[in-house]
Amino acid sequence: MLLFPEGMVRLNASAAEILRRCDGTRSTTEIIADLEQRFQSDAVATDVEAFLQSATKDGWLEWRDPAAT
Amino acid sequence: MSAEAPVPLLPMWLVAELTYRCPLHCPFCSNPVDFARERAELTTTEWCRIFTQARALGAVQLGLTGGEPLSRADLEQLVAEAHRLGYYTNLITSGVGLNERRMDGLKQAGLDHVQLSFQDSTRELNDFLSSTRTFDLKRRTAALIKERGLPMVMNCVIHRLNIDHVARIIDLALEIGAEYLELANTQFYGWAYLNREHLLPTRAQLERSEAVVADYRQRIGNRLQILYVISDYYETRPKRCMNGWGTTIMVVTPDGTALPCHAARVLPGLKFPSLREVSVQQAWRDSAAFNRFRGDQWMPEPCRSCPEKTKDLGGCRCQAFLLTGDPVATDPVCDKSPEHGRVLEIVRRQNDPGTQLPAPEQPLVFRSPENSARLR
Numbered sequence A: 001m002l003l004f005p006e007g008m009v010r011l012n013a014s015a016a017e018i019l020r021r022c023d024g025t026r027s028t029t030e031i032i033a034d035l036e037q038r039f040q041s042d043a044v045a046t047d048v049e050a051f052l053q054s055a056t057k058d059g060w061l062e063w064r065d066p067a068a069t
Numbered sequence B: 001m002s003a004e005a006p007v008p009l010l011p012m013w014l015v016a017e018l019t020y021r022c023p024l025h026c027p028f029c030s031n032p033v034d035f036a037r038e039r040a041e042l043t044t045t046e047w048c049r050i051f052t053q054a055r056a057l058g059a060v061q062l063g064l065t066g067g068e069p070l071s072r073a074d075l076e077q078l079v080a081e082a083h084r085l086g087y088y089t090n091l092i093t094s095g096v097g098l099n100e101r102r103m104d105g106l107k108q109a110g111l112d113h114v115q116l117s118f119q120d121s122t123r124e125l126n127d128f129l130s131s132t133r134t135f136d137l138k139r140r141t142a143a144l145i146k147e148r149g150l151p152m153v154m155n156c157v158i159h160r161l162n163i164d165h166v167a168r169i170i171d172l173a174l175e176i177g178a179e180y181l182e183l184a185n186t187q188f189y190g191w192a193y194l195n196r197e198h199l200l201p202t203r204a205q206l207e208r209s210e211a212v213v214a215d216y217r218q219r220i221g222n223r224l225q226i227l228y229v230i231s232d233y234y235e236t237r238p239k240r241c242m243n244g245w246g247t248t249i250m251v252v253t254p255d256g257t258a259l260p261c262h263a264a265r266v267l268p269g270l271k272f273p274s275l276r277e278v279s280v281q282q283a284w285r286d287s288a289a290f291n292r293f294r295g296d297q298w299m300p301e302p303c304r305s306c307p308e309k310t311k312d313l314g315g316c317r318c319q320a321f322l323l324t325g326d327p328v329a330t331d332p333v334c335d336k337s338p339e340h341g342r343v344l345e346i347v348r349r350q351n352d353p354g355t356q357l358p359a360p361e362q363p364l365v366f367r368s369p370e371n372s373a374r375l376r
Helices: A013-019 A028-038 A045-057 B044-056 B075-085 B100-109 B123-130 B135-147 B163-176 B190-194 B203-223 B280-286 B317-324 B340-351 B369-375
Strands: A002-004 A007-009 B013-017 B061-065 B088-093 B113-118 B152-158 B180-185 B225-229 B249-252
Touching: A013 A028, A013 A045, A028 A045, B013 B044, B044 B075, B044 B280, B061 B075, B075 B088, B075 B100, B100 B135, B113 B135, B123 B135, B135 B152, B135 B163, B152 B163, B163 B180, B163 B203, B180 B203, B203 B225, B203 B340, B249 B280, B317 B340
Parallel strands: B013 B061, B013 B249, B061 B088, B088 B113, B113 B152, B152 B180, B180 B225
Antiparallel strands: A002 A007
16 A cells, blocks of 8 residues: 555555565666566566656656765 | 556545634635534544544545644644554644644654645735635745655645636745645535535636646646646536545544545435444444445436446535435436536536626625534
8 A cells, every 4th residue: 555645556466566665775677676586577677667657657756866875 | 557456445544524623714615514513522532542443444544634633732642643553644734823843743743744725826815715814824834844844735725716826826836845736626515515606617717727737737747746626517527526435435523423525414314423432343334324325226327327337436425415406316517417407507607707706695605603603
């Protein structure tokens, strides 16, 4: 379950797996690698990128500039 | 890929109307017009029991609203308990009473988010609509919320009197650093229904405001999320009201009455459970009132055989009752409703340059305990 001002979304399993890895320290590449290892699959990149894009548009995610950390 | 999982029938969103006391007098208030009839407010202990029971049943989102929730001296205690139980806590406030001491207390108690209302982007109209001198105070409150690092939604109810200021309202939200702006076209219940002729915008006003919002969205990107609540009298399909009766949301009034939506008490023939007498679980699962409009067995035609019934669920029961006198009727906003002509007639009058609106014998009625007592 993702809670935010004025709303909530009950995430499906894949969305939850992706989002719980978005911790402000890992890069997209690291997250994809982690998911590929966890689910023994090498075809997650497209889905992850599409999800991150739509989650950003919905305001579920903020991006951090690696140079600033 | 859709990110959303199917949702079971749980009161995931608990709306706690802590009090009907409010320093503001907005003529579009969603509180019932007869709020003066309300019995004694729930105690701190009673609220905490309700939070616990609802949480056990799956509630996660908690809206602390009113009236003005800051009128309750125990608000910090209630937030602390809700936070301890694991809720995402939202304070929905006019900002009146949110001084540094209370802000710090709330932040310390674990408050997650503040929704701050403005009535307009100008001091004159903000203060006229709320019948208070609060515009400058609200701006200071906004600064205080941002200083404490809490996410902030700015809310502004939109209507005939301020809809032409939408661009300035968005500018104000950007200026005060809100993360979200809720531009809520007035929904006609409670006080707003009473004042509808003053408040329902013209089609030209509505179209201009939508164009302004679309333009801003394109220019400002993700800096500010604008939630635009549509004016459903101008639609041809009804809204999926409250995400469906008794599916997701439970509203609890200051005296502990459990409702499927803020306005439901206008509906005749339903006895809503009191959480002073039954548990949240009993109210949600077993009460006749919460079960009354679940599913589609209650639906008459044209809804019953309509392929869109799973989308809009027949629309809003309170609106059906207010406009047709029948709470079971299809929401007359729908152009398939045999009563749709009633909505068209209201809209026609609002847009007819030959009609003097509002009628001189109908002054704007401000929300106040005195007017409420008079109207009961």
